Amino acid sequence: xxxxxxxxxxxxxxxxxxxxxxxxxxxxxxxxTALSAHATTVIAVRYVGGVVMVGDRQATGAYIASRDVRKxxxxxxxxxxxxxxxxxxxxxxxxxxxxxxxxxEKMTDTALSLEGKxxxxxxxxxxxxxxxxxxxxxxxxxxDTAHAVGRIFExxxxxxxxxRMDFATIGSGTPFAESTLRLGFxxxxxxxxxxxxxALAIYEAGDNDPSTGGPDFVRGIFPMMVTVASDGxxxxxxxxxxxxxxxxxxxxxxxxxxAEGSLR
Amino acid sequence: xxxxxxxxxxxLIRDRAEFAQKGIARxxxxxxxxxxxxxxMVAENPSASLFKISEVYDRIAFAGVGKYNEFDRLRExxxxxxxGTGFTYSRGDVDARALANYYAQHLGxxxxxxxKPLEVEILVAQLGNRIRPTKLYRIAxxxxxxxxxxxxxxxxxxxxxxxRFEASETALxxxxxxxxxxxxxxxxxxxxxxxxxxxxxxxxxxGERRTFARLTDEQVSELLR
Numbered sequence: 001x002x003x004x005x006x007x008x009x010x011x012x013x014x015x016x017x018x019x020x021x022x023x024x025x026x027x028x029x030x031x032x033t034a035l036s037a038h039a040t041t042v043i044a045v046r047y048v049g050g051v052v053m054v055g056d057r058q059a060t061g062a063y064i065a066s067r068d069v070r071k072x073x074x075x076x077x078x079x080x081x082x083x084x085x086x087x088x089x090x091x092x093x094x095x096x097x098x099x100x101x102x103x104x105e106k107m108t109d110t111a112l113s114l115e116g117k118x119x120x121x122x123x124x125x126x127x128x129x130x131x132x133x134x135x136x137x138x139x140x141x142x143x144d145t146a147h148a149v150g151r152i153f154e155x156x157x158x159x160x161x162x163x164r165m166d167f168a169t170i171g172s173g174t175p176f177a178e179s180t181l182r183l184g185f186x187x188x189x190x191x192x193x194x195x196x197x198x199a200l201a202i203y204e205a206g207d208n209d210p211s212t213g214g215p216d217f218v219r220g221i222f223p224m225m226v227t228v229a230s231d232g233x234x235x236x237x238x239x240x241x242x243x244x245x246x247x248x249x250x251x252x253x254x255x256x257x258x259a260e261g262s263l264r
Numbered sequence: 265x266x267x268x269x270x271x272x273x274x275x276l277i278r279d280r281a282e283f284a285q286k287g288i289a290r291x292x293x294x295x296x297x298x299x300x301x302x303x304x305m306v307a308e309n310p311s312a313s314l315f316k317i318s319e320v321y322d323r324i325a326f327a328g329v330g331k332y333n334e335f336d337r338l339r340e341x342x343x344x345x346x347x348g349t350g351f352t353y354s355r356g357d358v359d360a361r362a363l364a365n366y367y368a369q370h371l372g373x374x375x376x377x378x379x380k381p382l383e384v385e386i387l388v389a390q391l392g393n394r395i396r397p398t399k400l401y402r403i404a405x406x407x408x409x410x411x412x413x414x415x416x417x418x419x420x421x422x423x424x425x426x427x428r429f430e431a432s433e434t435a436l437x438x439x440x441x442x443x444x445x446x447x448x449x450x451x452x453x454x455x456x457x458x459x460x461x462x463x464x465x466x467x468x469x470x471g472e473r474r475t476f477a478r479l480t481d482e483q484v485s486e487l488l489r
Binding site (some may be wrong): 001002003004005006013016019020023025033095103106107109170 | 313315318319320337338340341342343344345347348349350351352366367369370472
């Protein structure tokens with residue numbers, strides 16, 4: 001790779017995706033048959049001072065391929081990005097997003113707005129999903145530094161970007177996680193309440209969806225829990241996460257596996 | 265019939281060099297120096313938004329003097345090259361020496377083959393780690409690349425500033441001292457430079473992946489007190 005110089009009229013600007021495309025660093029999608037099961041559950045919930053994201057850790061093909069996948073990553077200091085769909089494309093997608101946001105910042109000496117980041121991902125998703133059966137569907141949650149508020153953006157398969165004012169889910173466990181969130185969400189959740197609701201949603205998804213991994217007490221592997229607030233992206237430490245799932249699990253054990261008419 | 269006059273290659277090179285030097289001498293100078301915990305770059309820059317110093321990669325920074333549009337395009341190309349290389353291989357494979365060589369080749373090509381030579385000088389700095397040393401590469405307008413052991417001065421008045429800085433900075437110093445010496449050398453004995461006219465960037469390990477930081481006017485004032 002030589003020095004990538006462009007004349008002013010065909011300069012790709014501060015977009016790494018457009019430069020990478022031009023330089024042939026990314027492979028275009030190819031038609032074919034779908035390979036991937038759509039297996040994952042990640043949820044995002046807004047609370048008063050930010051956003052919570054919780055995601056399972058299981059990679060599922062015909063069998064369980066991995067039990068400790070990280071499906072949520074910081075896209076930058078104030079943005080969390082989660083993926084569902086094909087692992088290979090998802091990982092490349094996260095890498096592309098991380099690099100693009102940083103690239104923009106270095107090229108222009110200003111950070112992209114949260115809405116700018118959300119919109120930037122649309123055509124990348126669109127191109128991937130409409131040109132290849134290796135589907136990827138992300139979920140973006142972040143702290144909007146300009147408006148001092150946590151925001152969530154979800155996407156449809158064609159790259160359409162929609163802001164959600166309450167919560168969002170992606171992956172095969174969506175029906176179960178979404179039901180839990182619908183019953184438990186209120187606009188005035190605290191950070192702790194949002195974390196508990198998020199954990200419960202993933203617990204439900206793991207309990208009902210064979211392709212979503214719930215808490216694994218045998219191996220000590222637990223879903224990932226993160227918050228994005230004015231202090232940036234923070235991942236909860238392993239003990240904290242384990243305790244939250246242990247509490248839910250003990251309650252369920254006592255009631256013989258039933259929620260018994262309440263969110264517990 | 266068109267009239268082409270013979271010009272000796274020596275004369276051509278001399279003319280081109282003189283042209284580039286004149287352009288570079290019009291701008292203010294930059295000092296890049298290694299201090300005890302990293303690299304500091306200090307520029308005299310009256311603009312608070314048109315920067316001469318920039319982050320390129322996790323441990324690499326760029327500084328340019330001369331014509332802004334020319335070195336800014338090189339800066340952008342450097343960022344693209346670094347991000348592209350890191351994307352293709354790994355972040356650890358992005359090496360300042362490779363980038364400095366590309367700059368040298370490009371400046372060399374433009375000097376001999378371009379419509380006109382680029383009126384810029386470039387500094388590429390790398391903060392060392394376990395596998396790479398801390399380095400300052402200076403690339404001149406005609407593509408000469410030099411590996412500066414402690415510090416580099418770029419710009420029109422380089423020789424005078426170099427002598428002043430060399431006299432004050434005799435050993436590896438902390439940031440406070442190196443910055444004071446650099447500002448003193450840029451200003452000279454008869455002048456003081458206001459903090460808002462200084463642009464300061466550092467490469468320093470702070471326990472994070474990215475090591476570049478642009479110092480604010482408040483931080484610079486604090487250090488210069």
